[in-house]
Amino acid sequence: MSDTVLNLLSVLSLGLFLGMRHATDADHVVAIATIVSRERTLASSALIGAAWGIGHTVTVMTVGVAIIIFNVVIPPSLGLSMELAVGIMLVILGVLTLTGVGRTASVVAGSGAPGGHTLLAHDHVHTHGDYIHWHPHGHGAEPHGHAEHQTPLARVDRSRLGRLGLYRWMRPFVVGVVHGLAGSAAIALMVLSIIHDARAAIGYLLLFGIGTVGGMMLITFALSAPFTLTSRNLPKLNWQLRVATSLTSFVFGVVLIYGTGFAQGGLFTDMPKWEPH
Numbered sequence: 001m002s003d004t005v006l007n008l009l010s011v012l013s014l015g016l017f018l019g020m021r022h023a024t025d026a027d028h029v030v031a032i033a034t035i036v037s038r039e040r041t042l043a044s045s046a047l048i049g050a051a052w053g054i055g056h057t058v059t060v061m062t063v064g065v066a067i068i069i070f071n072v073v074i075p076p077s078l079g080l081s082m083e084l085a086v087g088i089m090l091v092i093l094g095v096l097t098l099t100g101v102g103r104t105a106s107v108v109a110g111s112g113a114p115g116g117h118t119l120l121a122h123d124h125v126h127t128h129g130d131y132i133h134w135h136p137h138g139h140g141a142e143p144h145g146h147a148e149h150q151t152p153l154a155r156v157d158r159s160r161l162g163r164l165g166l167y168r169w170m171r172p173f174v175v176g177v178v179h180g181l182a183g184s185a186a187i188a189l190m191v192l193s194i195i196h197d198a199r200a201a202i203g204y205l206l207l208f209g210i211g212t213v214g215g216m217m218l219i220t221f222a223l224s225a226p227f228t229l230t231s232r233n234l235p236k237l238n239w240q241l242r243v244a245t246s247l248t249s250f251v252f253g254v255v256l257i258y259g260t261g262f263a264q265g266g267l268f269t270d271m272p273k274w275e276p277h
Contacts, residue, residue, distance in 0.1 A: 008200055015191075015204040019211025022183070023053065023219055027086055027252065031175050032216065034093045034249040036224040037242040040231045049220030050213055051169040052176035057209030059180025064188035064205045068198055074185045076274035080267035082181040083274075084260045089178050090253030098246035176216075 022028075032052055039045045066072045187208065188201075195201040230238035260266055265273030 008195075011194060012200070012204055012207050015207040016211040019208035019213075020215035020218075021211075022187075022208070023212050023215030025183075027090065027256065028052075028179060028216070029219060029223070030245075030249050030252045031090055031093060031179065032172065032220050033223045033245045034090075034097050035172050035175065036220050037097060037227050037245045039224050040228055042221055042224055042228055045220045045224030045228070046217045048169065048172045049216040049218070052172040052179075052220075053209070053213030053216040055173035055176025056180040056183075056212055056216075057176075057206075059177045060184040060187055060209055060212075061202075061205055063181065063184035064191070065202055067185065067188040068192060068201045068205075074274075076272045077267065079185060079274035080260055080272055082185075084257060084267055085178050086182045087253045087256030087260060089175060090249045090256065092253075093175070094246045094248070094250030094253060098243065098250070 032049060035052075036045045036048055039048065063072075067074070187205065191201045191204050195204055226241055227238060230241065258266075261268045263269075265271065
């Protein structure tokens with residue numbers, strides 16, 4: 001085996017391992033942790049990680065091939081906009097998840113029981129499938145506050161979107177696509193500085209993407225364990241974990257938006273400056 005082929009195989013193998021490491025970037029972990037916080041099985045969480053990785057790989061391959069083959073130049077405004085989109089997405093993820101776990105239903109504990117007794121409601125965390133929330137309610141003949149089919153997730157499940165079957169995988173896929181937009185230019189430019197053959201560079205990107213899919217599956221598997229273990233037996237702790245991940249996503253997104261859009265050299269300043277990293 002010639003030294004050239006051996007060096008090429010070494011570089012391609014490096015792409016696979018760097019893809020796995022790329023999955024551990026802080027913004028990736030925050031986003032996927034927010035998504036898997038509502039999952040109840042480790043297997044479904046791993047599949048969500050795969051959907052994220054596939055979406056990321058699709059974007060990296062599309063943008064990377066355009067840069068490698070057609071020498072497409074990414075202007076600073078576009079590069080900053082792609083990174084700003086990640087921050088906005090993290091804020092949206094945090095808000096949506098936070099409103100999902102924190103939404104309450106109003107309950108009135110009044111009279112109406114046989115014999116004129118007052119129906120008492122109590123307050124603790126409880127679940128409806130994978131929807132976990134906290135509001136005053138009763139059990140049995142006592143007032144619950146809402147029917148199970150009135151929860152937000154139940155409404156989505158009854159919609160046309162819910163009947164598609166694949167809608168639950170679309171959110172991590174879209175998140176992966178957005179993250180791929182933010183990092184694809186930097187990855188492609190790094191490849192061009194190492195590999196000058198277009199076919200080998202595209203092969204590197206493909207292996208990088210495979211590594212990212214595998215790495216994200218492992219990460220989501222590990223991140224989902226606390227949510228899976230607490231979803232049934234410790235619903236209050238599960239609720240607290242989900243609130244924590246939602247707030248983390250929101251804060252991380254706000255910081256990223258400020259750094260990308262308004263800090264020195266940001267998108268909305270007089271002299272935008274963008275360096276792929």
